[in-house]
Amino acid sequence: MKNFYDDFELQREDILARIAQKLELDSTRREKMEQSYKAVSDWLDKDEGFFKGKNIDIYSHGSVRTYTTVKPLNDDDFDLDIVLHLHHHFSGFTPIQIYNELIRRLKENENYARMFVAKNRCARLNYAGNFHMDILPGCIISFENTNQLYVPDKKLSEWTPTNPKDFSTWFLGRANTVVEPLLEGYFNKAFAKDLMLKAEIETLPSENYYDKKPLQRAVQLLKRSRDIYFENIPEYKTSSIILTTLAGHLYSGESTIYSTINNILSRIHLKLENSFRLKVFNPVMPAEDFSEKWDYEPKLYEYFKLFIKDMYKNWQALKMDFSKHPDVYNSLFGIKESLYKDVVVEHTKLFSRTSNDSLIKTSGIILGGKGLTDTMGNINLESGVHNERHRDFGDI
Secondary structure (H helix, E strand, O other), X not given: OOOHHHOHHHHHHHHHHHHHHHOOOOHXXXXXXXXXXXXXXXXXXXXXXXXXXXXXXXXXXXXXXXXXXXXXXXXXXXXXXXXXXXEEEHHHOOHHHHHHHHHHHHHOOHHHHHHEEEOOOOEEEEEOOOEEEEEEEEEEEEOOEEEEEXXXXXXXXXXXXXXXXXXXXXXXXXXXXXXXXXXXXXXXXXXXXXXXXXXXXXXXXXXXXXXXXXXXXXXXXXXXXXXXXOOOOHHHOOOHHHHHHHHHHHOOOOOOHHHHHHHHHHHHHHHOOOOOOOOOEEOOEEEEEOOOHHHHOHHHHHHHHHHHHHHHHHHHHHHHOOOOOHHHHHHHHOOOHHHHHHHHHHHHHHHHHHOOOHXXXXXXXXXXXXXXXOOOOOEEOOOOEEOXXXXXXXXX
């Protein structure tokens, strides 16, 4: 089995995974979102009007369903996407009818009426606590595949096709084409050998830290880099569905987050050298063009190209100096020095326990604040005087 501290590729992978984990939604916000989602689902399901007696499903889609969530920068809202899926053929309704019935039902609730904002294809509920819920109503197109939906387009007063459930299945299928992710494989072997049992509970990341696939982690980091680039020009921000689709299409089963980002970014960068505009279609429903806005808002495409070029440049810098300083991580992923330090400390504390090198073991003990010095001056965990955790200048 590999020694973590003798394997640069493994160390690099762990740092990228820890950064992605730090960017995920906190448990408090997730719990609040889940409670709100269940409450809205119950309210729609108990309608005594239009929806009564109809066969409906209500489910999440987007980053929650693909497990690629990233918490917003600063005080921005997280977008929780919900589908109101009517298992009835679209021909029995008009687009505006479905849209208006959803709005009617929401407005019958005093709280939802105050939170409601009409959008082009969905109804939005703005919650206190930095998130909003977008509810997309849709009817099935064909009984051959009931996941394919027509949803209303208010501006055009017509139906538009989509298939969020099969898209999520497609993306997760692409993510699972990897044979053995480097980090997951290492942890599986480490636990099998009881190496990780030496680690304190507080140093262990959450369960999905180990089993999220390289493609999922890569998408999280791509989206965070996008957020940073467009922080001051949000009106030109590239959509998450475009980045997720491109990443899924271009993924080649790489076993690491690093090689996944490197491959995807390099291939997009190469495609942009073509004189033709890049098109991004829904892989499970080609009639849906995720990039259609680029046709009538060309600045969106120009800024997408600028973003990719900027991320590509910063990625090359990171490749040259992967573990020396937090600045390069900050330019890509918004990792401030304090957060970078947290990542490195956790990284060292946990994996020092898998090494036979006494100096490395000592580093992990000291960083964890668990060290004792015996009468011979040896640092250990069993007996002696407690060592205060070393603090860098400014770490107070």
